Structure formats: C-alpha cells, structure tokens
Amino acid sequence: MNNLLGLLRIRIKRGVNLAIRDLNSSDPYVVVKMGKQKLKTRVIYNDVNPEWNEDLTLSITDPNLTVLLTVYDHDTFTKDDKMGDAEFEITPYVNALSMDLHDLPCGTIVTTIQPSRDNCLAEASRVIWSDGKLVQDIVLRLKHVECGEVEVQLQWIDLPGSKCLGFFLVGY
Template sequence: MRMKPCMMNSLLGLLRIRIKRGVNLAVGDLFTSDPYVIIKIGEERWKTQVIYCDVNPEWNSDVTLLVTDLNVTVLLTVYDQDTFTKDDYMGDAEFAIKPYFDALNLQLEGLPCGTILTTIQPSRGNCLAKASHINWSDGKLVQDLILKLRHVECGEVEVQLQ
C-alpha cells in the first residue's frame, strides 16, 4: 500500500479488523441473501468476499487499515449481491476506535492473559448488541464486538479488533 506523504505524517497506527460473521441477516432475495460487507474508515474502503445463499455467513476476513484520526468511526455496511439489479442494502453499523487506542496507552507489560482492560456498554450512541470487552490476550490487545445492524429489521455482525 502506497501512502501519501501527508498520511505518513499523521499516521497514528494500524488497526486490524476481522469481520467474523453475520447472524440472522435480513433476507435480501426471495428466500436468502448473498451478503458482503463494506468497511469504511476515513478515506479508506474495503470489501469482504460475497457468501452465497446464507443469512448467517462466515467471512473471517481480515483487513488492516491506516488510522490517522482517533475520533473517526468505522462504518460497516452489509449488502446483498444481485446479478441484474443494484445490490440490496441490508443494514449498517458503526463503532468508535478511540477506546481501543486508549487501551493501548495503558501499562500492558506483565498483564495475565485474559485481563479485561475496558468494557464498553451498549448505548444509544453505539451499535453494540451487548457489552464489548477490550482484553489483553496472548501478548495482543483484542476487542470483540457484536454490532446490531441499523435501518433493517434484523441482523448482527461480529467483529474483532487487534
């Protein structure tokens, strides 16, 4: 990946996002969906592979994104791929990365594996379906999120940050 010089000056870090799976996604076609996820953070955009005929897809797709602003949110948008028409919107969710990066500034050396550093509770200001913990695990900072999709009748997306 080639970075613009202005991006290198403002680069705060890299964030690895794993789009794990979707749960009970809305039906986009007659009986099923062919879902994929678009991830956006700032100017960066990335797309998972399409999982055919599955409303409970397992993507297990990783992307590493450049972080230049801790106050931006990551936006996930789920679509149903269609062949002859525009892809169907299946909901979206967003989450803040600041709590994760704030946890990186804590004293992490010598912590036992599995230590919970921070817990973020679901609220009107986020898309969390349940509490999200930022853990110290095997020498890495890990956050698992279950995101409830907005603007649609059902569906969640499970994500992991590292």
C-alpha cells in the same frame, strides 16, 4: 502518511440472522469505511448467517474517526441491496493501547464498553489482553433493517517509526 499511528486489523467474523433480500436467502458482503478508506469482504452466497473470518486493515491517522460497517446483498443484474449498517468508535480501544500494558495475565479485561442509545453494540464489548496483544470483540446490531448482527474483532498492528499513541492522544 507521516501522521500514521499504526494499522487497525478488523476481522469480520460473521453475520447473525441477516435480512433476507433474495428469494429465500441473501448473498451478503461487508463494506467498511473510515475517513477516505473503503474495504470490503468477499461475498458469501445463499447464507443469512455467513462466516467471513476475513481481515481488513485500516491505516489509522486519526483515532477519533468512526468506522462505518455496511452489509449488502450481492445481486448480479441489479444494484446490490443494502442489508443494514452500524458504526463504532475505536477510541476506547486506542485509549487502552495507550496505557502501555505489559505482562498481564492472558484474558485480563482492560476495559468494557456498554451498549447504549449512542452506539450499535448488541452486548457489552470488552478490550482484553490476549497472547501479548489487546483485542476487542464487538457484536454490532445493524440499523436501518429489520434484523441482523455482525461480529467483528479489533487488533492493533504497530509500525516501526509510527507516532507514539500515548503522545498523540494527549493532544485530543
């Protein structure tokens, strides 16, 4: 992992109006994939508006890879049902990190990413300076399903000895 830039903490906050895949509800969980990495949340039973508030951490070696988030309905005796997916890029967030910002007032908006046909954003996503760190709140509209959104938050974890982000991004 000599190309490790740092760690990206993805907080899977909650799902909103997720699809019903069982009798009257669903048992959702989230799978996050980036490159060869794959992580998943715990299952929340009988809830189409689940609150996970669970942190998943990805090792970042290439900030240009997209993150694929897929929601599934847990089933005991059959294959789990897919409840939609969404993908998002971390490039705007990583670019904000490379600005080397310090001492900004809490709540300062560093950049805003608008929803478009090319992304799964349900609303504008802002990268904000909060308590000495950059965070990005994202509301993702799920694709390939009749309804549902997932709210996530990105936060960077610096590692001692990792490559400098600013230097790394210049080559891209």
